[in-house]
Amino acid sequence: MIAQRTPPGLAFPQPQLVTWITPLTGATVIHPGRCDGSRRCGVLFSTLQIEGDTMSRSIDVVVVGGGYAGVMAANRVSRRDDVKVTVINPRQVFVPRLRLHQLVGGTHDAVAEYQEVLADGVELVVDNANHIDAVGRTVTLADGGSVGYDYLVYAVGSHSGGQQVPGAAEFAYPVATFEAAQRLRAALLEIPRSATVTVVGGGPVGIETSAELAEQGRSVRLICGGDVGPYLHPSARRTARKYLADLGVEVIEGPDASVTAVSSGAVELGDGRTLASQLTIWAAGFGVPDLAARSGLRTDAAGRLLTDETLTSRDSSRIVAAGDASAPSDLPFRMSAYIAGCLGAHAADTVLARIADAQPAPIDLAFQAMCFSFGRGAGIFQLLHKDDRAKRLYFTGFMGRKLKEYSCAASVKHLVTEARKPGSHHWPKDGGHRPALLRTRNDVPTPSA
Structure with missing residues (x-):
């Protein structure tokens, strides 16, 4: 016999296990594909699953930030059935930041629905994170509520x-x-x-x-x-x-x-x-938000969360960082949507490795290209060496513009694909450049246990 208790407006699929859903905080929550027409639910829920006489609690992974890095991380972590993923973000729509200049010019609205880019079952808390308690493993929200976590992905982005x-x-x-x-x-x-x-x-x-x-x-x-x-x-x-x-x-x-x-x-x-x-x-x-510094976590001079090469915080093995606000080995990558997606995926892999009691791998990625639009009629698509140096080869004019548009669309499509097939996102590897830089500095941090 299956028992299910849900608040009005929610339409969860029939569970295979007996499920009780109990209120945890009053934050605004969106369950992509699971709520009424507005997709707005007024309360966050914690799930306890029971099968026969065996009780098990899901592993709570909280992602702070709903940009390219945060969404990629949330979708990738969702590949495990025993993980409950919550994204904390100050707005209820996804913003493809590569389109912001078009928003300014009035040629694009620069928004996408989270229902389109987040995996089913990922919860979205629409609020600001005010503080991270690394000891108590909780995130305090601006509205006064809090969200507990077993693992946290710090992906607050930049401004x-x-x-x-x-x-x-x-x-x-x-x-x-x-x-x-x-x-x-x-x-x-x-x-x-x-x-x-x-x-x-x-x-x-x-x-x-x-x-x-x-x-x-x-x-x-x-x-x-x-x-x-x-x-x-x-x-x-x-x-x-x-x-x-x-x-x-x-x-x-x-x-x-x-x-x-x-x-x-x-x-x-x-x-x-x-x-x-x-x-x-x-x-x-x-610049980056000061949430990490305000929470007593170590940061670089710019305020990015300091991590080892697995993207694990130097202060807690339960916290990993991704995207613009991360500083692996105090040698951060150039801020970009492409890098944010790669780091988000790798941060998720680090969390999944720790859940499986395995050693996370160090980050390894190669740069590919960068692109510029010059209005709606022209663009430059600059190919890059793996270490981010510009090659002599680049595309201009109409072809450059088409490649730029393809890149903007692909940055969102990659999230959609990862939502549907968690673990599918891949990227080219560098292999030697970054380790060589770290050896030159001779201060590679030891990965957290």
């Missing part, structure tokens, strides 16, 4: 950085998060198209945002504080300059072109110039 420049936090609009991009979009709609828009930062976000806005007829200035597209091969960089010039973007490069101050109507440069700017966009670098 705009470098806003310690005087006036930047007050007068410049960041673009690296969904909410920031929404605010920027609203601000752009309040000014005339002829108004001068200054974009600070010559990396992918700065380049793509500049191109997106210039293609729509806006007056755009891009200040790089160095070379535009520094990761590109010099030949590809020349092409990038041409594409920006064709769109009418004024590019200011060089070591003296760094922004030293921002005001409500201008930016000041290191060479002493003051340039009028009716709206300033900050796309110079990334």
Whole structure:
């Protein structure tokens, strides 16, 4: 005989075991594919399974952060039937951050439903994580509730950085998060198209945002504080300059072109110039949330969680890190959606190894490519050596644009595939470059027991 007790609105499939579901906290929870039409459930549940006279508790894996790394980790861990996976994320939609410049330009909404990208049975707690208690193995939520864990994946992602420049936090609009991009979009709609828009930062976000806005007829200035597209091969960089010039973007490069101050109507440069700017966009670098530091966990100088090469925290073998907020061996990878997905999958493999009482493997991944869009009509797809150096080979124009679009779509498709077939995500391996870097530094941490 099967007994099942569920709150109104939930439609769980018929269980094979007798199942009791009891309230644990009042946080907002989404069960992909398991709730009513709104997919919003008002309470988090803990599951106790009983078969005959044998009682067993599921292994609780909590993933803090629902971006590329967090979703990949959650989906991969779900391959074990005895694991209960909970994702804690401040918003109820998945944000493909590779699309944020399009959100700013109004050509994409930059959202996907978690129902589409999370594996069945993974629970989503829509709240902010305020504190991680590594000893008590609990996560305190902003609403006052808490979620216990046996293993935790720290995947809080990143946000705009470098806003310690005087006036930047007050007068410049960041673009690296969904909410920031929404605010920027609203601000752009309040000014005339002829108004001068200054974009600070010559990396992918700065380049793509500049191109997106210039293609729509806006007056755009891009200040790089160095070379535009520094990761590109010099030949590809020349092409990038041409594409920006064709769109009418004024590019200011060089070591003296760094922004030293921002005001409500201008930016000041290191060479002493003051340039009028009716709206300033900050796309110079990334920062990370301070959750790890606030929780007493060791971090690098930028606030990323310090781990060994298995992505295990130096403070607790029950905590692993992935994505932009991780710093394996204090030698973090370049922040990118591709790397986040790989690290998320490897973090999950580390958790699964520990559950199986096996030794986790060190991270091993190779870079493949990076890409830039220049509005809707052109792009650059730069092939990379395994160690992240640009190759001479790259694709431009329409082909570059198609490859860029394919990459954006693939970053979400990989999550969907992993949700349907946990354990299926694979990536090319480096083999020797990273171990050589670590040997050169001669401070490879011993993996946690």
